[in-house]
Amino acid sequence: MTDSEKLIKLKELLLSEDRDFAQNILQKLDSLEDTVNTHEKLSEKVNPIIDKKIDTFVEEIPTKLGPVIADALTKSQDKVVEALFPIIGKMIKKYIQQEIKALSDSINSQVQTTFSIKTWQRKVKAIFTGVSEKEIILSEMNQTSVEQIFVIEKGSGLIISSASKQESIDEDMIAGMLTAIKSFVEDAFKKDQQSLESIQYELFEIHIQNFTSYYFAVVISGGFDASFKNKLENKLFDIASHIKTDAVDKEHITIKLTEFIHE
Amino acid sequence: MNSSKKVVLVGHFGVGKSSLMRRFVQNTFSDNYIVTIGVHILKKEIKIEELNLTLVIWDIEGKDDIQKVRSSYLLGTSGFIYVIDPTRSQTYERFNEEIDFLKTTYPTSKIVSVANKSDLIDIEEFKKLLEQKNISIDYFASAKEGIEVENLFQTIGLKMVKNV
Ligand SMILES: Nc1nc2c(ncn2[C@@H]2O[C@H](COP(=O)(O)OP(=O)(O)O)[C@@H](O)[C@H]2O)c(=O)[nH]1
Ligand SMILES: [Mg+2]
Numbered sequence: 001m002t003d004s005e006k007l008i009k010l011k012e013l014l015l016s017e018d019r020d021f022a023q024n025i026l027q028k029l030d031s032l033e034d035t036v037n038t039h040e041k042l043s044e045k046v047n048p049i050i051d052k053k054i055d056t057f058v059e060e061i062p063t064k065l066g067p068v069i070a071d072a073l074t075k076s077q078d079k080v081v082e083a084l085f086p087i088i089g090k091m092i093k094k095y096i097q098q099e100i101k102a103l104s105d106s107i108n109s110q111v112q113t114t115f116s117i118k119t120w121q122r123k124v125k126a127i128f129t130g131v132s133e134k135e136i137i138l139s140e141m142n143q144t145s146v147e148q149i150f151v152i153e154k155g156s157g158l159i160i161s162s163a164s165k166q167e168s169i170d171e172d173m174i175a176g177m178l179t180a181i182k183s184f185v186e187d188a189f190k191k192d193q194q195s196l197e198s199i200q201y202e203l204f205e206i207h208i209q210n211f212t213s214y215y216f217a218v219v220i221s222g223g224f225d226a227s228f229k230n231k232l233e234n235k236l237f238d239i240a241s242h243i244k245t246d247a248v249d250k251e252h253i254t255i256k257l258t259e260f261i262h263e
Numbered sequence: 264m265n266s267s268k269k270v271v272l273v274g275h276f277g278v279g280k281s282s283l284m285r286r287f288v289q290n291t292f293s294d295n296y297i298v299t300i301g302v303h304i305l306k307k308e309i310k311i312e313e314l315n316l317t318l319v320i321w322d323i324e325g326k327d328d329i330q331k332v333r334s335s336y337l338l339g340t341s342g343f344i345y346v347i348d349p350t351r352s353q354t355y356e357r358f359n360e361e362i363d364f365l366k367t368t369y370p371t372s373k374i375v376s377v378a379n380k381s382d383l384i385d386i387e388e389f390k391k392l393l394e395q396k397n398i399s400i401d402y403f404a405s406a407k408e409g410i411e412v413e414n415l416f417q418t419i420g421l422k423m424v425k426n427v
Contacts, residue, residue, distance in 0.1 A: 155339025156269040157304075158319060172267065172319050176304040180321070183335030184301065 144228050147204065148219040149257050150175055151243065160214055160243075161250050163257035178217050182208065209236050214243070235260060267317040268423050269339055270416075273332065273365075274346035275354040276325035279379035282406035283346065284322045287416050292407050299324045302336060309417060311424045318342075318420060327353070329361045340369060342419040345376045347400070349384045358398050373422035377402040377415050 148164040150171070157179030162171055178199075185196045199206040207218040207229070216236050220228075239256050272280040281299050285291055288305045303322040308315055321340075326332045343365055347355040358376075365374055378389065382405040393400060401418070404411035421427070 153339060155335070156319075156341070157339070158267045158269060170306070172306050172317060173304050176269075176306075176319050176321065177302070180302040180304065180336065183333065183338075187333055187335055 144220060144222040144224060146218055146232075146261050146263075147221050149261055150178075150217045151214055151253060151257070152179060152217055153214050154179070154210075154212075161253040161257055163254060163261045165261060175217070178206070178208075182215075207232060209233060211240055211243075216240075264313060265315045265317070266424070267319055268341040268420070269321065270318050270342040270344060270419060270423075271321045271323060271337060271340045272344050272346060273323070273329060273337075273361075274325060275327050275348070275351075278325065278346045278348040278351075278354050279406045280325065280344075280346050281322050283344070283377070283379060283404065283412055283415075284320050286406040286409055286412045288320070290409070292409070307416075309420050311417075311420050314424060316420050316424060318416065328357075329364055337369065340372050341423045343369070343372060343374045344415065344419060345374060347376070347378050348380055349378045349389050349403075350380060355393075355396075355398060358396075373419060375402065375415055375419045375422065376400045377404050377411075379404050379406055381405045381410065382408045 145165075147166075148162070150162045151160040152158070152175045153160055157176040159171055159175045162175075164171075181199065182196045195210050196208055198208060203221060205220045205224045207216075207220060207224070209216040209218075216239075218232060218236070220232075239253070239260065242256055243253055272284060274280055276298070277296065281297065281303065282292060284303075284305055285293075288307045299322055301324060304319060305322070306317055306319045308317045310316070321336065323332060323336050345358075345362060345365070347358065349355075355378075362374060362376070365372070376399075378400045381389075381403040386403050389403075402411045402415045404415055406412060
């Protein structure tokens with residue numbers, strides 16, 4: 001996937017326009033309203049009849065309704081699949097991605113651990129550091145790396161400063177969308193005084209750290225474990241101490257960020 | 264010199280906010296109505312004298328009441344473009360109230376108002392109607408025909424930069 005494809009994906013997933021989705025909902029609302037209204041009117045008359053019928057109906061379900069449903073499903077299999085696909089598709093995709101990752105992880109680790117000196121080194125390291133051997137393996141395989149870092153003004157979502165390992169896709173739009181997502185999520189959980197701390201996106205993790213008038217968004221690839229998070233947070237506090245929002249020295253911040261990203 | 268500003272399109276469902284943005288940024292138009300869910304952000308750079316101004320434009324889902332719009336989407340906005348549809352009077356019935364609300368809630372931001380879909384109406388007739396209702400609209404635009412779209416974005420840019 002290229003960067004711009006990823007941006008489109010991100011848009012699709014999180015915000016974007018979705019005519020079918022909206023129209024579907026509208027249609028469903030209409031028919032629902034209809035049903036409810038009619039139901040209210042009808043229920044008085046109909047309820048007594050239904051009550052009588054319902055007992056016999058229940059008895060007959062296995063013989064009468066079972067085949068009908070099965071038949072309907074078989075006949076309109078395509079339609080059922082079509083209706084369910086968007087929902088299930090996303091779930092399956094995510095599941096498969098995870099499974100593949102887990103599988104390749106386990107293969108890698110097996111290959112690496114068999115008969116190697118490293119195994120013994122790891123075991124020793126595990127004993128002395130208290131970090132489990134598995135985690136050491138994982139972190140060796142999956143080098144954590146800071147790909148991109150933004151300082152973004154809260155509210156407007158405008159970039160105060162940014163640095164990135166590769167020439168990147170449209171940063172202004174990413175920053176805006178991150179801010180929109182963040183506002184949306186935080187609004188939704190307002191009661192709990194929560195703030196959004198991270199977003200997982202494909203194999204990246206976007207770490208978010210809030211300050212009063214701005215926030216950091218750090219795009220990380222590879223394993224993102226507690227110790228890395230701790231280091232990262234400290235580093236960001238350190239950089240933040242150089243940011244004075246009343247008179248932002250953008251160049252100075254950018255230098256700091258660039259240093260950090262190539263560390 | 265470079266600078267960026269956040270511009271938000273506001274107004275009821277279906278007045279043509281997304282169409283105006285698409286016309287301005289991508290120079291395209293579609294007759295299909297695609298409902299905006301959440302936020303859609305695009306950007307375009309314009310020139311205000313020596314300044315390269317990047318407009319980061321937020322196209323948010325339409326609401327029939329500005330106060331129902333998620334306020335966090337509106338925070339930090341330097342310029343609002345308030346869009347009405349001259350063919351549907353309910354989109355400008357409460358125009359003055361809504362503008363007042365924006366002015367008091369976001370006192371430092373600039374506002375440009377626009378009647379879109381002007382290709383569907385007799386503009387002079389409509390102006391008379393607005394006068395009766397004591398409504399003043401800055402632009403009579405058409406996203407479909409590409410009329411006045413460029414100008415209205417240029418004006419919001421100028422207002423934000425010059426603080427006028
Ligand atoms: N005739 C005409 N139709 C327009 C114009 N602008 C938008 N429309 C149509 O109005 C409908 C709503 O437009 P849209 O941009 O989605 O409105 P939004 O809900 O405010 O974002 C669409 O069917 C557009 O094709 C215009 O300038 N002239
Ligand atoms: Mg729209």
